[in-house]
Every structure is written in structure tokens, then in C-alpha cells.
Amino acid sequence: MKVVLILLFLALAVAAPIVVVSDYWHNLMVLAVVYAIATLGLNFTLGLTGQLSLAQAAFWGIGAYTSALITVRYEVPFWIGLPAAAAVAALFGVMLGFPSFKLSGHYLAMTTIGFGIIVRLVLQNWQELTGGADGIGGIPAPSLGVLDVDNNFKYYYFALAFLLILALVAYKIQHSRAGRAFQAIRENEMAAEATGVNTNRYKLIAFLFSALYGGIAGSLYAHSAGYISPDTFSFDQSVVFMVMLVLGGSGSIPGTLIGATLLTFLPEWLRFLKSSYMAVYGAGVMFMMIFFPTGLWGLLEMIYGKLTRRPVEVLSPLEKTEEATAAKSPVETRKSS
């Protein structure tokens, strides 16, 4: 059953740009793939490890700028730009991982928000390095030796290949010792530590992978768009990544992919609402959280479980009750003045 589903999705992903012949939609599909990679990254920190990070757009931006700057300034090929982007982003990821030793929850969220805002301000104001508000143009298209990936149709398959590999890697990690350690930290950090999980080390690893995926997504974005500017890599975009993850199904790879794809196309499908579509989008997010807090994937699993009369245990950080959270962080007992 699962294999059938995966093949079905894969066929859909491969067929989509052939069925829909329009450069505009091909461009959106590329964007959906890029977003999916970045959101897969966020799944390591927020989804699996439960570390609320709101800096994914900053890693995405660091990746995009690294790749764009070295390919434009030093005329090196994409194949050097991409690993450089991944490495630089990962470095920043580890840097941002350190505060997670001491901080969690809202505090960590705020630190990551601050980091994202500082990155964006640097991109905007360090004229000599980043070109400031004007951004960088003329970013070359990647080349596969004989074939230049120079239009959205080709780029889609190019990026899709990256997505498939990265999704597979993410799956392997999730089901490895590290993946179990991540989830142990999410469920109960103290218990994880007591059973011998080096929580600090695994938090760093989670942040590293999160930023690495963000960086790769950034590089792929820069070389597809050909032009980047600081506005793209805002705090709002980090929020969009988080919403993609949570709406799709936090902690699950298929959920992540569904969320990213759906939320890339949703604004287009809501175009008929004209200027009110963003308002409807916001209302939709609230609606989902009120009625389906486990996200679309959790919903699908539940329906599947009902159909086959097999109870499916949905493990998601969103399912925890108030009592469980209260036991973990003593927020309820705080003094108010």
C-alpha cells in the first residue's frame, strides 16, 4: 500500500510539467521543489527534535547568496556553488544550534527570529559583499556537461532529482540512531538524557542538517531564478516554511512534501479571490490548527486507519496534551508579578 502511494506521488510529480504546459506553472513547480527541500530541513529541528526554529529562510538565504556570489564573482560552476552553499549554511546552522543547549521553546524561537532578522539586515546593508537592496543578477544556470539546465521545465526535473535524494537521506536519518535520538529529545529531553542520549550533540546535528538542506534549497533557488534580493529571505518566509511543515504533518516526510507543494500552489488556486486571498490563507491556517492539528498527513493516516480498521498511532508533537507539556516546562506555576 505504502509503495503504491509513493509510486503514485512520484508518477504525479514526473507527469505534472508534461501535462501542464506553461512556463508560469513550471516556475511554480520549481519553487514547490525548492520549498519542499527547505521544509524537509526544518523537519529535522522542528518536526523531529521539537526545537522551534524560525530561521529557515535565513539558511535558505545564506545558501542562495553564497552560491550566487561565488558563481557570479569568481565564475566557478554551479557544482562548486552548491556544496559551498550547503557548507556555509551548515556552519551557521551549527552556530545557531549552540543556544539550543540552554534555551528551548519560546526563548529559542526568539533567538532564531533575531538571527533571521540580523541575516536579512546584513544582506540588505553590506553593499560591498551582497549588492545591498539591488540584489545580485545574472546568476548562471547549472550545466550537466552536454545539457544546460536553462529553462523551468528542465530545471524542475533537475531540482526534483535533488529532492528525491534528499528526501531519501532524510528518511534514512529519521530511521537511524540519530533520528530516534531526535525524537527522544522532542518527546522528553530529560528522559532522553537519562537514557544516555547526548542531547546537545544531537541538537547540533539537527540544526546542522536543517541548515544544510536550507542551503541546498537556497542554491537551487538562486540558480533557477537568476536573480536574488534580500526581500525574499524575510522572517515571513520562515513562517511560511513552518506553516508548510505543520500543515503538511510535522515529523513526517510525506507530510512535509505535501505541505510544501500544497502551500506553494494554494495562493494560485485562491487567485479568484483576488486581493483577499492572503486573508483567506491566514484564516485557513487557523482553521487547520483548530480542527486538524496533526496536519494533512495525520488526517490521511487517520482516514486510512479508519478504512482498514487498524488504529494508527499518530506521533506528533502537536498531539501532546496540555498536561504533558505542563509537566515538561513549569510555565503554569510562574509568578505573575
Place this chain on the structure above:
Amino acid sequence: MDWTTIFQLIISGLAMGAIYALVALGFVLIYNAVGIVNFAQGEFIMVPAFFGITALVTWHLPFPLAYLLVLVGMAIFGLVFELIAYYPLRHRSFLPVVISTIGASILLKNTSQLIWGAIPLRFPGLFEAQTLNVSGVRIGFQHLLILAVTLILIGLQYLLFEKTLLGKKMQATAQDKQTARLMGIPINQMIAITFIYSALLGGVAALLVAPIVNVTKDMGSLIALKAFSSSIVGGFGSIPGAILGGLFVGVIEALAGSYVSSAYTDAVAFVILIAVLLVRPQGIFGERISEKA
């Protein structure tokens, strides 16, 4: 570095800091009551600013009446917000609620844009750009007003929480919901009142700050983020911490914006935040460490 300029910067920094403090109080009160950081807190400033524009510019109402209408509007807004964005999710963990408030923020920003348009609007102030000249130091009336009103409000809030039964009930709810319920305190009502009060604080902050900034759908976002960092700098969950943290961030921001780099002014609050979190996670005036591993 002449002292007149520094003094002027400190006054304007204190004024902006007072705004951060008011918004930070809004954050902290909701956090203490329900354990949730409201990511739509910025919209608690943006919405009343637009209400004010409608009342003052479109309807040409006199200031006192317009101000009153804005505050009444905000009380209703706070209640509706609580009923939609928080109440249905009250038994869930913090992440769905946080995301629900983010959804609310997107909804509010874009609805405001639909109603009031995308062009930045000017909010009429009580005293245009008048300044007071104290031996060479020029102080804006609006800045003085901000400081005075904030001071009075903090005093009133102290009386509310320490001297009235309602305030004590609200505190009890924040400290321990279960026990408060056993004592016969209607905790859902208290939580609703807390949201209303937080919205009113936003309303006052908006009326004070709107005349010196442009009114746009995004006006609240950065103020709220800075206010939130101020509250952490001061010591999250602590009311004096929120106030002092706000003033501290406001002053440092004004000085750094003038003497270090004006382009990076908006980064100052977060640099302070990250530095404080790394060195002293409980905040400068913090009493207890929460959510610490």
C-alpha cells in the same frame, strides 16, 4: 558626542522603549495566563491604529471621542481574538496555538490592507511636531506624552493587580489554573479578560506611537518582535522585567542608531537579546528560569 544630543536621544529612546514596554506587558500577561506567546501581538497595535484613522480622519471625530471608540473597539477585538484564535485550542500544546496566532496575524494584516489600502497613512497626533526646549535640549511633546501615559498606566495596572479582587483573580489564574478553579474563580472568564486587557494595552500603545510612525499593515510586526525581545532581556514572565527591558532596549537602540550605524538600528534589539540569552538566560531582572533544559 555632545550632551544635548545624547540627552535628546535618551528621551526619544525612552519614549520608544515605553511603547516596547506596553506591548511587552501585553505579551507577558497573556503568557502568564495561558503559557502561549501571542505572535499576533503586533496586530494589537496595527488594528487600533487603523481604527483611529477611521475615527479621526474618515469620521472627523474629536480626539477624546475617537480615542474612546478605539479603546472600546479594542476591548471587543481582544475578546473576539481570544474566542477564535485561543479558546478552541486551549487544551492543546503550545505549537498549534502559536501557529494559530500566526494565522490570525496573517489574516488581520491582509484584512486591514483590504479595508484601509496598502498606502502608508499618517495618523493625526495631538501635537504635531511641537517640541519643548529645555536649555537647548529639544524634547518632542509626543515623546513626553508617551512617557507620561505609560507611567500612569503602569501605576493603574499595579493598583488593578494588587488592590482589586479582579486583579487578584487574574493573578491566581496565571499562577495555577487548577487551584484557581477550585477556589471558584471562573478561569475562562479571567483568561478572556486578560486578552481584552492585553488588547487595550496595544490600543493605548497604538494611539501613542501611531503619530510618529507610518500606519501600515506591517507597522506592528517589528515593534512586537522588539517588544518580545525586550521582555526576554528584562526577564520573561516578569512584569517589572518587561517594563525595564523595554526602556533599556529603546534607549540602547536610539543611541546605537545614532552613534554606531543607522542601517542596523533594527538589529540592535536582537543583538542585545542574543547576548543576554547567552550570558544570562533568565534575563537581566529575571527571577526564575523557565523552559531551560
